[in-house]
Amino acid sequence: MESTHNWPMPVVVTNDEARTFVIVRSSLEAAAYLLEFWPKQHGAAFYNAIRICADALDGDVEDEDVRDAFLAAAYDANIAITVH
Secondary structure (H helix, E strand, O other): OOOOOEEEEEEEEEEOOOOEEEEEEEHHHHHHHHHHOOOOOOOHHHHHHHHHHHHHHOOOOOHHHHHHHHHHHHHHOOOEEEEO
């Protein structure tokens, strides 16, 4: 079963340079953001987040684990986030 439902607490990713923000609400959105917009597409935290996103989309990992991995990757890449 594919994990596509919204997280109970979304993550707001801020891009200070562009003065924009994106609200990431689900494992699917996290995977898309990591693959399309992530500024530091290397490192253990990034690769772990990608792997966990893929596992969640296959139904093998809980959304909470994806959210935690996404937050860890943001911390590793020094990306400004707000947790709701």
